[in-house]
Amino acid sequence: MSRALAFLTRRKGGDAWDWTDVFTFLWLGSAVFIMFGPALWLVLSSFKSPAQLAEFPPTLLPYEAQTVVVEGFDRPLPLFSVTDEAGTRTLAEVRRVGTVAQMVDPENPGEVQRVNIANRTPVREVGFSWGNYLDPFLRFDFLNYTKNSIFVTGVATLITLLTNSMAAFALSKYEFRGRGFVVVLIIATLMIPLSVILVPLYSIVSGVGLINSLWGVILPTVATPTGVFLLRQYMLTIPDELLEAARMDHASEWQIYWRIVLPLTAPALAVLAIFSVVWRWNDFLWPLIVLSRQEVYTLQVGLNAYAGELNVQWHYLLAMTVITMIPVVLVFIFLQRFITAGIAGTGLK
Amino acid sequence: MTGVKGMLGAVVTAPLVALARVLEVPLRLWQRLTGQGGMVAFFLLPNMAIFTLFVLLPLVINIAYSMTTGAALFLPERTYVGAAQYERLLRCTDYTNLMTCQEDQFWIALRNTGTFVVLQVTLLIVAATITALILNRALRALSFWRAVFFFPVLLSPVVVGLIWRWILDRNGVLNAALVGMGMDPVNWLLERNYAFSAAIGVTIWAHLGFFALILLAGLQAIPRDLYEAAEMDGTKPARVFWRITLPLLMPNMLVVIVLALIRAVQVFDEAYVLTGGGPGTATLFLTQYIYEVGFASLLKNPGLAAAASILMGGVLIVLTLLQLALGKRNERKGRLK
Known part of the structure; x- marks a missing residue:
């Protein structure tokens, strides 16, 4: 036993364990639990029926009550495991009167037995309430919200990539009067958060008639100073000789931009695209203000509205939260390396 | 791939x-x-x-x-009132009692935000530093561990708020765990101090990975031979941390602190979805105050909201300038090396 323990706690270099190792072990162990646990709990809960969600204490896995079709009864009857003086057996409930349940043996449906409800527990097995996921799409507006979110995310990202890279190109590859001023202006507004300009921005968006329009959500977000800044820094590293050589070959400035500079900027564009997708998918405060009609809600705004109702239907809400989480989790799984490199390198978020 | x-x-x-x-x-x-x-x-x-x-x-x-009043949306249609909105925001008959202020909600939001900033940023930086130091210990499967901490960073604030609302619910899994251990259940989101702590904890949960990642990049840039030299001299680990690690991490650390401050001042979405500012006004923060005065409440007052947002903007500009100055200094130091 002690030898096994010694093997398990053996360390590289044969050093003894000190308190920092124990601490590392504890910190990482609880981190797995605290960081992944809540999201995992959300996913497990989202498959539970409303009755199961109301249970306290909750079960870990989603269960479904078993039913059985018994001769002589139209609808399937719920199955219960009954334990009393007569022993333990599985019965189907016909009806309940007060504290007494009338039950039948599925094998022998003729004879009705009376059982105190304290003596029975429902027979359940692991089962998933897929309806939690289907109903919001079929009966409520969630299909619409999803479409709106996809539209906003896709269009905003495309416009961001195009306009930001064009501006970054002009600001990095041409000498002109006022260039320094524009660059300083962009850097100065780098940190101006939306919450500082909410009110006047609303009046402007309303002035151009974009309230309750998805374009009113998209346009104020696409001229991100962050994007211009990031792309410009990257383009500055592209040697000007390349551009000169292209001009010798009679390439137009536009061709130089999209055939030479853009492909060389691909890594920075990829980082910006990933961040833009995550930003726009997750945007909440601005859409919340611009969109007040249900047809134009994005997923985030729709979820919030749903969660704010007097009688929160948690079984639907949890399932839709999982749906909202999926694209970001996919981005995380496949593109984590780009994101962590982007943050560590530029402090971007 | x-x-x-x-x-x-x-x-x-x-x-x-x-x-x-x-x-x-x-x-x-x-x-x-x-x-x-x-x-x-x-x-x-x-x-x-x-x-x-x-x-x-x-x-x-x-x-x-911010110098106009009325309900009209467009600037030319609004009435000029000079500094009246600022006066309304800032006037109190007795500054030791927030209830005597004309806009007591603003002062409550200000106090809540101040408390939040101090507590959240301190705890966040400590947790992020510990995490970065641990991740820097040449662990096996570093990318997995990095992912563990980083994963919530990408989640939307609404999703984060809802995940935790579900866990902290009266009949939620946390209370089930408490009852299982023989303790009394707690109304996490309906008691003032618990709700406030929940707002702090949840925002730390959501952003820890981001800050740990920047600090980790700083730690990895510290030359290994410094540590080897210290080891050869038999320097104690605590001394190594205070004399080598922390001073060399300082540039990144300062950037991280200012970034965390800037974010904390604007705290809104996670907290709003989690508690809605409640119970009462226990978790009402500045951004929510601006949002409610400008857009959500029945008595909309866009001028007042603009004035409040300019006051908040002032704080953020100071912090941003601080960050730019620090960035410049780091750049110069980097060039000297």
Whole structure:
């Protein structure tokens, strides 16, 4: 036993364990639990029926009550495991009167037995309430919200990539009067958060008639100073000789931009695209203000509205939260390396 | 991996490439007519037009906006009142008792935000530093551990708020665990101090990975031979931390602290979805105050909201300038090396 323990706690270099190792072990162990646990709990809960969600204490896995079709009864009857003086057996409930349940043996449906409800527990097995996921799409507006979110995310990202890279190109590859001023202006507004300009921005968006329009959500977000800044820094590293050589070959400035500079900027564009997708998918405060009609809600705004109702239907809400989480989790799984490199390198978020 | 990347890349670039091709002929003509200057204007125009209309212009008219009153949305239709909105925000008959202030909600939001900033940033920085130090210990499967901490960073604030609302619910899993251990259940989101702590804890949960990642990058940049030299001299680990690790981590640490401050001052979405500002006004923060006064409440007062947002903007500008100054200093130091 002690030898096994010694093997398990053996360390590289044969050093003894000190308190920092124990601490590392504890910190990482609880981190797995605290960081992944809540999201995992959300996913497990989202498959539970409303009755199961109301249970306290909750079960870990989603269960479904078993039913059985018994001769002589139209609808399937719920199955219960009954334990009393007569022993333990599985019965189907016909009806309940007060504290007494009338039950039948599925094998022998003729004879009705009376059982105190304290003596029975429902027979359940692991089962998933897929309806939690289907109903919001079929009966409520969630299909619409999803479409709106996809539209906003896709269009905003495309416009961001195009306009930001064009501006970054002009600001990095041409000498002109006022260039320094524009660059300083962009850097100065780098940190101006939306919450500082909410009110006047609303009046402007309303002035151009974009309230309750998805374009009113998209346009104020696409001229991100962050994007211009990031792309410009990257383009500055592209040697000007390349551009000169292209001009010798009679390439137009536009061709130089999209055939030479853009492909060389691909890594920075990829980082910006990933961040833009995550930003726009997750945007909440601005859409919340611009969109007040249900047809134009994005997923985030729709979820919030749903969660704010007097009688929160948690079984639907949890399932839709999982749906909202999926694209970001996919981005995380496949593109984590780009994101962590982007943050560590530029402090971007 | 490359397959997915290639496919994603193709989906994103295909429409852009098509657009670029279509534009080639008219733009060659434009270049011939206006020369390089015209092309520079063309490249700058879309971004700068959007930028001017939706970032610069609001910034400028916000100041004018904060000096007007009334319910009208457009600036020319509003009545000029000078500094009256600021006076209304800041006036109290007795500054030791917030309830005597004309806009007591603003002062409550200010106090809550102040408390939040101090507590959240302190705890967040300590936790992020510990995490970065641990991740820097040449662990096996570093990318997995990094992912563990980083995963919540990408989640939307609404999702984060809802995940935790579900866990902290009266009949939630946390109370089930408490009852299981023989303790009394707690109304996490309906008791003032618990709700406030929950707002702090949840925002730390959501952002820890981001800050730990920046600190980790700083730690990894510290030359290994410094540690080897210290080891040869038999320096105690605590001393190594205070004399080598922390001073060399300082540039990153300062950036992280300022970034965390800037974010904490603006705290809104996670807390709003989690508690809605409640119970009562226990978790009412500045951004929510601005949102409610400007948009959500029945008695909308956009002028007052603008004034409050300018006061908040003032704080953020100071913090931003601080960050830029620190960045400059780091750059100079980097060049000296």
